[in-house]
Amino acid sequence: MTLETTTLEELRAIAARYPEKRSGLLPMLHLVQSVEGRVTPEGIETCAEILEISPAEVSGVATFYTMYKRKPVGDYHVGVCTNTLCAVMGGDEIFAKLKDHLDVGNDETTEEAPGKKSITLEHLECNAACDYAPVMMVNWEFMDNQTPDSAVQVVDDLQAGKEVTSTRGPRICTWREAERVLAGFPDDRVDEGPAAGEASLLGLRIAEQRGWTAPGADASGETGTEPSTAEGAVEQADTARAETETKQQEAADE
Amino acid sequence: MSDVSTLTPVLTKDWGTDRSWTLPVYESRGGYASLKKALTMAQDDIIAAVKDSGLRGRGGAGFPTGMKWSFIPQDNPKPKYLVVNADESEPGTCKDTPLMMASPHVLVEGVIISSFAIRANTAFIYIRGEILHVIRRVQAAVAEAYAAGHLGKDIHGSGYDLDIVVHAGAGAYICGEETALLEGLEGRRGQPRLRPPFPAVAGLYASPTVINNVESIASVPSIIEHGPAWFSSMGTEKSKGYGIFSLSGHVTRPGQYEAPLGITLRELIDLSGGMREGHQLKFWTPGGSSTPLLTDEHLDLPLDFEGMAGAGTMLGTRAIQLFDETTCVVRAVLRWTEFYKHESCGKCTPCREGTWWLVQTLAAIERGEGSEADLDLLLDQCENILGRSFCALGDGATSPISSSIQYFRDEYVAHLTHGGCPLDPAASTVWGSSLTRSGA
Numbered sequence: 001m002t003l004e005t006t007t008l009e010e011l012r013a014i015a016a017r018y019p020e021k022r023s024g025l026l027p028m029l030h031l032v033q034s035v036e037g038r039v040t041p042e043g044i045e046t047c048a049e050i051l052e053i054s055p056a057e058v059s060g061v062a063t064f065y066t067m068y069k070r071k072p073v074g075d076y077h078v079g080v081c082t083n084t085l086c087a088v089m090g091g092d093e094i095f096a097k098l099k100d101h102l103d104v105g106n107d108e109t110t111e112e113a114p115g116k117k118s119i120t121l122e123h124l125e126c127n128a129a130c131d132y133a134p135v136m137m138v139n140w141e142f143m144d145n146q147t148p149d150s151a152v153q154v155v156d157d158l159q160a161g162k163e164v165t166s167t168r169g170p171r172i173c174t175w176r177e178a179e180r181v182l183a184g185f186p187d188d189r190v191d192e193g194p195a196a197g198e199a200s201l202l203g204l205r206i207a208e209q210r211g212w213t214a215p216g217a218d219a220s221g222e223t224g225t226e227p228s229t230a231e232g233a234v235e236q237a238d239t240a241r242a243e244t245e246t247k248q249q250e251a252a253d254e
Numbered sequence: 255m256s257d258v259s260t261l262t263p264v265l266t267k268d269w270g271t272d273r274s275w276t277l278p279v280y281e282s283r284g285g286y287a288s289l290k291k292a293l294t295m296a297q298d299d300i301i302a303a304v305k306d307s308g309l310r311g312r313g314g315a316g317f318p319t320g321m322k323w324s325f326i327p328q329d330n331p332k333p334k335y336l337v338v339n340a341d342e343s344e345p346g347t348c349k350d351t352p353l354m355m356a357s358p359h360v361l362v363e364g365v366i367i368s369s370f371a372i373r374a375n376t377a378f379i380y381i382r383g384e385i386l387h388v389i390r391r392v393q394a395a396v397a398e399a400y401a402a403g404h405l406g407k408d409i410h411g412s413g414y415d416l417d418i419v420v421h422a423g424a425g426a427y428i429c430g431e432e433t434a435l436l437e438g439l440e441g442r443r444g445q446p447r448l449r450p451p452f453p454a455v456a457g458l459y460a461s462p463t464v465i466n467n468v469e470s471i472a473s474v475p476s477i478i479e480h481g482p483a484w485f486s487s488m489g490t491e492k493s494k495g496y497g498i499f500s501l502s503g504h505v506t507r508p509g510q511y512e513a514p515l516g517i518t519l520r521e522l523i524d525l526s527g528g529m530r531e532g533h534q535l536k537f538w539t540p541g542g543s544s545t546p547l548l549t550d551e552h553l554d555l556p557l558d559f560e561g562m563a564g565a566g567t568m569l570g571t572r573a574i575q576l577f578d579e580t581t582c583v584v585r586a587v588l589r590w591t592e593f594y595k596h597e598s599c600g601k602c603t604p605c606r607e608g609t610w611w612l613v614q615t616l617a618a619i620e621r622g623e624g625s626e627a628d629l630d631l632l633l634d635q636c637e638n639i640l641g642r643s644f645c646a647l648g649d650g651a652t653s654p655i656s657s658s659i660q661y662f663r664d665e666y667v668a669h670l671t672h673g674g675c676p677l678d679p680a681a682s683t684v685w686g687s688s689l690t691r692s693g694a
Contacts, residue, residue, distance in 0.1 A: 017419050019333070019376060020459055025441030026424050030383070051441070064443040064599075065424035067383050079384075083345050084543065084589040085503055085575045090683035125427065125593055126345040127384055130502035130575065131509045134684065140386040147685055168355075169387035181390060182383050182422040186397075190390040195274040200352040202509030203499075204266050206525055212259030214267075214488070214496065217480050221487030223306040225494065226318045230325070233318050 003046055007035050011050055014184060022051050025061055027183045029068055034179035038069045067182075074109040074118030076158045077175045079137040080151070083126040089133040090147065095123050097148040098155060110159070117159050120175075131199040132168070139178040141166035144197060169193040258514070260521060262488060262496045264476050265469065266512045269356040275391045277398040280359040286404055288475035292367040293412040295478075300371035304474060306482035308494030313339055313430075313467030314541060314570045316493075316559045323464055325454035326372050332461040336369045336377040339435055340392075340468045343382055343427045344542035345593060346573030349498040350468035352510060354381070355388045357472070358395035362418065364471035366404060367478060369416050372464055376417050380435055383422040393420050427597035431645050432465040433457075434599065445601045446645040469498060490516035493558030497572055503538075504530050504578040504682075516556040519574065523553075533578035537661065541570015543590045544650025546657035547583075567657070580682040582675050583662045587654045588616045594651035605648035608639040612655065619666060622674035629659055629666055 003011075010031060015024035025047060032043030039062045048055040062068045080095040081087075098121055102110050109120040129135045132144030136151055143154060144167040157164050164172045170192030181187055207213065227233045268274040268283055280286070292300055305320030326334055338361070342350040354361060361379070369377045379396075381389050396418050399405045407415045426444045428434045433447035436458050457463025473495065477485045486494040493515040499522055502508045506527030513522075519538065529535050535550045540557065546567040548555075555561045562569040577586060595609035615632050618624045636652035643649065659666060668676050680686040 020440070022441035023421075023439055026383075026438060027422060029424065030422060060443055061441065065426050065438075067423075067425035082589070083593055084586045085346060087589055088577065088581050088586060088679075088682045089503065090685060092679065093683060124384070125596065126343060126347070128342045128348045128351040128382070130346050130348045130573070131500060133502055133508070137384065140384045142385075142387070145684075166387065170390075178386050181386060181393075182424075184393070184420065184422070186390060186393050189387075190394040191273070191276075193387060195271065195356040196269040196352055199507070199509035200266075200356070201270050202507050202526065203261050203511030203513075204263050204270055206511075207259065207261040207263050208270075210259075210261075212261045212263075214259070214262040214264045215484060217484060219480075219487035220483040221485070221489075221494065223308070223482045223486050225308045225486065225492060226305050226321060230321065233321050 003035065003042065007031070008046065008050075010183075010185070011046065015050055017184070022053060025051060025058065026065070029062055030179045031183035031185075033069065033073070034176045034183060037072050037176060072109065073175050074120040075174050076117060076172070077120045077122065077139050078155060078158075079122050079124040079127070081125070081127050081133070081135045081137075082123040085126075085130050086133045086135050091134040094134055094136065094146055094148050094151045098151055101152050102155060115161075117161055119155055119158060132197060138164065138166070138172050139175045141170065141172055141178075142168045142197075144168055166193060168197040260517065261511060261513050261525070263512050264496050265353055265357065265360065265472055265498060266510060269352065274356050275358055275395065277359060277395070277402060280357070284479075285359055286363055288478040289363050289366050289404060290410060292370060292478050293410055293414065297371050297373060300367065300478065303477055303482050304371070307477045307485035308482075308489070308492075309470065309473055309477065309485065310493065310559065311467055312469035312473070312497060312571070314344065314568070316569060319466060319470050322454065322466070323368070323372050325452070326462045326464060327455060328373060330455075330462050333376065334372055334374040335458045335461060335463040336365060336372060336374045337435065337439065337458060337463055337465045338365060338377070338379040338468055338471055339430065339432060339465055340379055340381040341423055341430045341435060342468070343430050344544060344571055344573060345590060346500070346502060346539055346542045346575040347571040348500050348502065348573065349510060349571065351385055351388055353468060353472060353498070355391050358392045359399070360472045360475060361392070361468055362395050362399050362404070364474040365418060366399075366409070366416055367474050368464070368466070368471055370414055374464070375415050376419070378419050378421050378439060378458075380421050380423060380429070380439055382429075383424050389420065389422055396420055426599075427593075428599045428645075428647060431647065434645070435465065436463070443599070445599045448644075488514035490556060490558045490560070492560055493569070499557065499572045499574060501526050501574050501576065503576040504533060504581070505576050506530055515558040515569075516561070518554050518556060520553040522557075522574065523576070529576070529578055533580065536577050536579045536581060537583055537658070538577065539570075539573065539575045540567055542573040543575075543593070544646070544653050545570040546653045547661065549661050578682070580677065582677040582679070583658050583665050584616070584620050584669055585675060585679065587658045588613070588620050590654045591616055591651065594647065598647060598651075602644035602648070604639045605643040605651070608635060608643070608648065609651050611635050612639075612651065616655070619669055620675065622669050622672060624670065626667055626670060629663065633659060
């Protein structure tokens with residue numbers, strides 16, 4: 001199987017978005033996955049050819065980032081956060097339940113069966129939705145505040161081909177369609193779902209109830225409190241590392 | 255100061271508005287007025303305003319934003335670049351994600367003003383790939399901004415040109431480190447670069463580059479609109495302005511709370527309805543898992559850069575993860591340590607090998623194997639990583655371990671004497687609260 005002309009054109013179009021074409025590699029690999037269902041040897045060679053780098057350099061990148069898969073991914077990718085906070089709040093139980101229910105291990109795909117969609121299950125690191133813990137992702141869409149039972153319901157619906165909607169977003173597309181959006185080719189789902197989930201709005205709602213606002217335009221505080229030298233700034237900055245490095249730079253400048 | 259509002263929604267103020275992510279709604283609420291004002295200002299005056307405001311980087315390190323901009327050598331003939339770090343991945347951190355989903359235009363407007371100030375004609379927004387709907391919203395906002403003439407050639411007749419490229423990452427915590435992020439943006443493995451040279455001198459494509467966090471850049475339009483004195487009227491002496499505080503874990507109502515820097519955890523817990531019923535705070539992170547843990551002794555400290563440094567920790571990203579007495583601190587710390595081991599890029603030995611050894615040692619203790627001397631071994635391993643690794647990932651890996659041994663040494667020892675974890679993990683889950691066993 002060879003990549004079609006339209007795909008080659010799209011890969012070149014991604015590279016052309018950047019001042020230097022190699023910058024296109026990450027989104028190009030997302031596009032390869034959307035077409036091939038994984039990062040294939042052919043996809044690697046095609047990217048290498050377009051970017052005029054070696055296939056080994058492309059492979060080096062494709063194996064570094066966890067979203068790139070060398071084994072075929074199912075129709076849907078289901079990720080369960082098992083970083084500390086979600087794990088403690090119940091993510092470990094959810095992940096164990098799904099492994100058992102789907103009869104797969106981490107980073108494995110359910111077997112093909114007629115009339116049944118396939119699912120690749122993986123445990124995830126923190127996905128930036130901790131106020132909705134325990135969090136599950138389906139094709140990188142948020143499924144907030146899950147329980148073992150709700151997670152089983154989601155995967156059952158996905159396998160049965162029913163429409164599933166993110167708890168804070170759009171109708172779930174397929175994994176390949178999601179990869180195409182990541183490659184920078186938008187679909188038509190941007191206006192689906194709310195602006196924000198309930199947890200995101202809690203502070204705003206309290207402020208509205210109590211009449212709390214940011215100060216008016218006439219508010220005036222002390223200005224010019226910023227340190228005047230880089231050294232002063234790094235002493236304030238939250239990392240001892242910045243200090244060492246700036247001193248090194250100053251020594252090098254002298 | 256008593257009449258000052260406890261919460262001060264600025265970045266979050268539109269999040270409850272219908273279709274807040276669209277250009278018409280953003281403009282109807284005053285959006286892009288700051289851009290028009292900025293385009294009439296001298297570029298150095300914009301940098302001066304951001305400096306005067308006292309805005310310090312919101313991505314964790316707290317470096318003054320205006321000063322970072324002023325490091326760009328304007329006599330360098332190479333193109334200048336602005337890169338927005340939207341690779342939000344620090345465990346516990348969940349502020350930039352809802353910001354970009356609900357209000358992508360405030361980020362885009364901030365990017366345009368900031369790029370204009372540093373004389374960049376190309377800007378990049380590097381968003382982690384695992385937040386698909388957020389990427390859709392930012393892609394659409396950039397497209398709308400082009401169509402409205404806020405981006406492209408000769409923006410609003412100013413003669414200033416700017417292009418924004420939205421770039422999706424592909425899963426690598428390390429790319430939150432700014433030089434690793436640049437490697438990812440150049441199509442390479444995301445491994446940090448040796449500094450110097452600093453990105454301000456030789457960053458993206460070896461050209462002068464400013465890298466700022468989403469929230470830092472999104473704060474710029476408000477500073478231009480209301481002025482630096484308005485911004486600095488909020489916050490504390492050296493930690494000016496407002497910030498989003500993200501509460502997660504065992505509180506009644508986890509969520510986002512935007513407040514002046516310097517608010518205390520006690521105030522935030524009160525606003526979120528207290529710890530979940532019948533339970534007490536045991537430990538918390540002030541700004542993600544890389545910031546040393548604190549306990550219920552630290553409820554009244556100001557959550558600002560100085561207050562946290564004074565307690566031996568860091569403000570970080572204000573990612574406040576709260577754990578109650580049902581949570582085993584050893585289990586929590588082991589899981590974070592496994593995360594750092596998984597995310598270590600492998601470039602330097604102390605981090606690549608050290609995080610592996612940390613997991614081995616900690617996992618044995620968690621299983622109840624080993625002896626108390628292993629705690630000293632752990633601390634010794636931490637000492638060999640902290641300050642000796644290539645970037646801050648290695649440093650961060652040691653924070654939960656050394657701080658938890660400082661505050662909870664007895665609990666580590668209890669694993670050894672008990673032959674494993676003395677706590678029931680089911681009790682700490684959302685649905686397990688009612689199952690809490692006697693004595694907990």
